[in-house]
Amino acid sequence: MGKLYDELAKDYRLKEGLKTCINCGTCTAICPAAEFYKYDPRKIVDTVQRKDDAEIEALLKSDTIWYCGECMSCMTRCPRKNGAGLVIMALRNLSARLGYFTYSEKGRQLYPLTKIMTGNILKYGYCVYPETFKMEDHPEAGPVWEWHTQHLRDNMERLGANYQGKGPGILRKIPQESLDELKAIFDVTGGTERIETVEKYSRAKADEMGMSMDEYTTYTFKHCSEGHFNNED
Amino acid sequence: MIYQGKQKIWSEYQKEIPDDHWYYVRSCIRQNFFPASERMFTEITRNVLGKDIYETPSHTTCGGIAYHCDTIPQETVMTIVARQFALMTEAGYENYVASCITSFGNYAEILETWHEFPELETKIRELLWKACKKEFKKPKYLAHSSDLIYKFRGEIAAKGRFRLVDKETGEPLRIVEHIGCHYAKMFPHKGVGGAEYPCVLSGMIEAWGGQVIDYPERRHCCGYGFRQYHVQANRGYSLSNTHKKFESMEPYHPDAIITNCPGCPYFLDRWQYVIAEQTGKTYGRDGFGIPVFTYEELAGLVLGYDPWDLGLQLHQVAVEPFLDKIGIEYDPSAKYKGLDKKDILRPGLPQNLKCF
Incomplete structure (x- = not known):
């Protein structure tokens, strides 16, 4: 048993998600990601189950572990009550902690994701927030949404929201003391440390790629190389 | 009460939902x-x-x-x-x-x-x-x-002004349900009907007069996939999964889709717009899409609320053909108004997806 497997084994998601895999492939058959990406959860679970550190390190540095959509359809169907999706979450967690995520294109997307998600939580108290859901990043949102964002306050008022208002209600302003508590939770639970770790390794990778952090953010958010999908060589 | 046979089996899929508080x-x-x-x-x-x-x-x-x-x-x-x-x-x-x-x-x-x-x-x-x-x-x-709306679906039907029925033919409308993956796929006993027979939405459709339409990819994920949508480079995953569902449901000609997940109605609505604009293909009749509703929107329509009070103007897929089929009244000129009929202009129209 290797050091990386030992680290994975401490993760409760691995404890819950990997009992004894019989390699039947039911998880792969039901998996929405496997249909489009070069992704096979059966192989990933089997690799982890073998406890070989070199193989696990290769996984942690690969695109493969970032293809899963965490829909957890695999959990329903596994005849041995494993959860390939939970194993993936444990692998991603370790990849983030060790900085291995910067070795792969899909892994490097953790930087813009962390900025968006944790930024929204700590500043506004929401995972998704109108001020940061920009039309230019979401052309698929369509002309109705473009109109909605141009008349956000009018539409929110029309539909009974309490947008940025005091008291309860839809998209209310989260009180500052609640935001302070969220920050304190991040500080004591490793959330803040995780943000700093992802930032540190991403800065080093951006340097290596000769990019400013703004360029790196845009590139990792938008760029998709060929070769990820089943219908590509 | 002593449950026997199928009643006993079915009771194991039920979930206790308190009445109040x-x-x-x-x-x-x-x-x-x-x-x-x-x-x-x-x-x-x-x-x-x-x-x-x-x-x-x-x-x-x-x-x-x-x-x-x-x-x-x-x-x-x-x-x-x-x-x-x-x-x-x-x-x-x-x-x-x-x-x-x-x-x-x-x-x-x-x-x-x-x-x-x-x-x-x-x-x-x-x-x-x-x-x-x-x-x-x-x-x-x-x-x-959605568990609460399911629990009170009968009361909602009893107080309702409308049923999910074609006003011309008297036939039940054909409704597809889409349950969010994290409702019962991870922990089946937490959801009404478990993962095998989830009836939280089909129960509403039936109680309100509609017909539940089955199709091969009924339980397939909408394609949200968290990072697969939030990162722009990955959205092909999200679109491809929605496309798979629509191709699968198309031959069954649903009148509408009901959902209980936050992201699913957004993706099932917006990716229809993207598919129409990229390929010219639409899944409803006469160039329209298939409208996608939250369970509260559908409950609100049954109860007789104004469609624009329900926020249906924020959908990209037009809901009017569905409203017309039931006979729900609405003021087309009020669709895109602000509070107290304030004029806040109106959205542009897509090239291919028919909208109002």
């Missing part, structure tokens, strides 16, 4: 994209059904989306959730109802994990005390807000 927590995505649905939930439960639904302004995101985007550690999301439970405890409630499926799945996962690993619950209690000086009791009952 709920502590309500909102959904990040629904507040952004379907604000009127959350308003309709409190309107129906409080004002139509007379239930006690309590909300505090101090509750926040549960952190579920950030967690499933792998941007925060498990201890962080668990402690955020522990704080939500502490707010419920302070307010004197023990029935916890979440508006979001990701949240519902998050709460279910955390409660199950704490049940299996009590030492982790102890650790989270210590972390919450360290960060916020708060303590909590776990909810006695955990529900998703």
Whole structure:
């Protein structure tokens, strides 16, 4: 048993998600990601189950572990009550902690994701927030949404929201003391440390790629190389 | 009561849903994209059904989306959730109802994990005390807000002005249901009907006069995939999964789709627009799409609320053909008005997807 497997084994998601895999492939058959990406959860679970550190390190540095959509359809169907999706979450967690995520294109997307998600939580108290859901990043949102964002306050008022208002209600302003508590939770639970770790390794990778952090953010958010999908060589 | 045979088997898929006194927590995505649905939930439960639904302004995101985007550690999301439970405890409630499926799945996962690993619950209690000086009791009952609408579907039908029936032919409308993956795929016993026979939405369709339409990819994910949507480079995954569902349901000619997940109605609506604009293909009749509704929107229509009070103008796929089929009245000129009929212009029209 290797050091990386030992680290994975401490993760409760691995404890819950990997009992004894019989390699039947039911998880792969039901998996929405496997249909489009070069992704096979059966192989990933089997690799982890073998406890070989070199193989696990290769996984942690690969695109493969970032293809899963965490829909957890695999959990329903596994005849041995494993959860390939939970194993993936444990692998991603370790990849983030060790900085291995910067070795792969899909892994490097953790930087813009962390900025968006944790930024929204700590500043506004929401995972998704109108001020940061920009039309230019979401052309698929369509002309109705473009109109909605141009008349956000009018539409929110029309539909009974309490947008940025005091008291309860839809998209209310989260009180500052609640935001302070969220920050304190991040500080004591490793959330803040995780943000700093992802930032540190991403800065080093951006340097290596000769990019400013703004360029790196845009590139990792938008760029998709060929070769990820089943219908590509 | 002694259950026997099929009745006994079916009873094992049922979920106990208390009648009243709920502590309500909102959904990040629904507040952004379907604000009127959350308003309709409190309107129906409080004002139509007379239930006690309590909300505090101090509750926040549960952190579920950030967690499933792998941007925060498990201890962080668990402690955020522990704080939500502490707010419920302070307010004197023990029935916890979440508006979001990701949240519902998050709460279910955390409660199950704490049940299996009590030492982790102890650790989270210590972390919450360290960060916020708060303590909590776990909810006695955990529900998703669609569970409550399901429970009261008969009362809603009895008070309703409309049924999901074609006014011309008298035939039930053909409705497809789409249940969010995190409702019961992870922990089947937490959902009505489990993962095998989930009836939280089909029960509403039948109670309100419609016909549930089955199709091969009924249980396939909408394609949200968290990082597969939030990162622009990955959205092909999200679009491809929605496309797969629509290709599968197309031969069955559904009149509408009902959903209970925050993201699903957004993706099933918006990707129809993208497919139409990229390929010219539309899935409804005469160049329209198939309208996608939240369960509160459909309940609101049944109860006779104005479609524009339900926020149906924020859908990209036009809902008017569906309203016309039932015979629901609406003022087309009021669709895109602000409060008190304030003129706030109107959206542009897509090239291919027919809209009003």
